[in-house]
Amino acid sequence: xxxxxxxxMKKNSMSFGIHSENHRHLGTLSKDEQAxxxxxxxxYYDKIGILSDIKSICYPHGSWNNxxxxxxxxxxxxxxxxxxxxxxxxxxxxxxxxxxxxxxKDFF
Numbered sequence: 001x002x003x004x005x006x007x008x009m010k011k012n013s014m015s016f017g018i019h020s021e022n023h024r025h026l027g028t029l030s031k032d033e034q035a036x037x038x039x040x041x042x043x044y045y046d047k048i049g050i051l052s053d054i055k056s057i058c059y060p061h062g063s064w065n066n067x068x069x070x071x072x073x074x075x076x077x078x079x080x081x082x083x084x085x086x087x088x089x090x091x092x093x094x095x096x097x098x099x100x101x102x103x104x105k106d107f108f
Contacts, residue, residue, distance in 0.1 A: 003048050010050055017056030018042060018077070025063035035071050042075060056081060058101070069097045 006016065020026060021040035029037065045051045055078040059068065062083030072080055079096040086100030
């Protein structure tokens with residue numbers, strides 16, 4: 001998506017989360033490298049004026065570790081989505097940085 005498409009989607013009530021800058025496996029990176037990937041993603045949304053709307057991260061390739069969670073908490077991200085397929089329920093809602101999700105490919 002380009003900036004114009006993002007802003008048009010936002011105007012039409014679409015919500016966005018971060019996904020890192022370069023789509024690297026965060027769980028394999030040092031804490032500093034992860035922080036940089038995450039910050040660059042946040043900086044982009046800040047640049048286009050929608051940073052205050054960013055509440056989530058979807059971990060690239062489903063890759064994360066405890067450092068990743070520490071970083072996103074410090075960046076005021078409210079929840080994280082894994083690549084584990086499933087619904088969010090009362091059984092997993094407390095693990096708000098390790099939530100399952102339904103991917104578009106799960107419907108085809």
